[in-house]
Amino acid sequence: MSQPATPTGSTFRNPLPTVDIIIEIGEAIVLIERKNPPPGWALPGGFVDYGESFEDAARREALEETGLEVQLVRQLHTYSHPGRDARQHTASTVFIAFASGTPIADDDAKEARLFSLNELPALAFDHGQILADYVRYKKTGQLPVYST
Numbered sequence: 001m002s003q004p005a006t007p008t009g010s011t012f013r014n015p016l017p018t019v020d021i022i023i024e025i026g027e028a029i030v031l032i033e034r035k036n037p038p039p040g041w042a043l044p045g046g047f048v049d050y051g052e053s054f055e056d057a058a059r060r061e062a063l064e065e066t067g068l069e070v071q072l073v074r075q076l077h078t079y080s081h082p083g084r085d086a087r088q089h090t091a092s093t094v095f096i097a098f099a100s101g102t103p104i105a106d107d108d109a110k111e112a113r114l115f116s117l118n119e120l121p122a123l124a125f126d127h128g129q130i131l132a133d134y135v136r137y138k139k140t141g142q143l144p145v146y147s148t
Contacts, residue, residue, distance in 0.1 A: 015080060015091040019058040020045035020127070022096045022134050023070055023103075028116055029131075030099070031123075032065050032109035038086065040124035043131075045092065046108065058095045066112045067104035070097035076134060077144040084126040094130055 020043040023030040031041045044065040048057040055072055062070045073096045080091035103112035115121070117135055120128075133144040 015082075015089040017048040017054070018045060018090045018092040019048060019054055019061060020079075020092050020094045020130065021058050021062045021070065022076065022094065022131070023062060023066065023068060023099050024096065025068075025099055025101070025103075025114055028114035030066055030068065030103045030112060031115050031121070032103075032105060033111040034124060035108050035110040038124050041121045041127075042124040043094070043127050044109070044112070054093050055095070058093075058097070062097065062099070064107040065105070065109040066099075067106055068099040068101055070099045072097045076130070076137060079126055079130060081126065094134075096134070 022043060030044060032044050033039075033041050044062050046057070046061045046065070048054055052060070058072060059070055062068055076094040076096055078091060078093045082089045084090060084092070103114065105112040117131070120131065123131070137143055
C-alpha cells in the first residue's frame with residue numbers, strides 16, 4: 001500500500017495504528033502463538049482498518065484470533081516507540097478486556113491459550129513491557145507513565 005502524497009508531491013510516512021488486547025479470563029490472560037513472522041507468543045491484536053474505531057478493531061482482532069467475544073474495560077496505554085515492531089513503525093493502543101470461554105486459535109494465530117501472569121513464555125514485540133505495565137496497574141491502580 002502506498003503512502004498518500006502531500007500537496008508538494010512528497011509522501012507521508014506515518015506510524016501504522018494497531019491494537020493489542022489483554023484478555024482476562026479468571027486469573028489468567030490469553031496469549032496467541034503467532035502464525036506469521038515474527039514468531040513467538042504475543043497478545044492478540046492487529047492493524048486498525050480504515051474507517052474502524054480502535055475499540056471495534058480490538059473486539060474484531062480478539063474474535064478473529066481467539067474466537068472470544070470480549071468486553072472492553074479500559075485503555076491501558078498507547079505504545080509507539082519506533083523500534084517496537086522490527087517490520088515497520090506501529091503505534092499500538094492496548095486495551096484490557098474480559099471474556100469467558102476457551103480461546104481457539106484462528107486467523108493469524110497458530111495457537112491460543114491461557115497463561116498465568118507468573119508463568120509467561122518469551123514474548124514478541126514489546127509485549128513483555130506491556131504486561132509488566134499491566135501487572136503494575138493491577139497491583140497499584142497506576143497507569144503507565146510516558147517515557148521519552
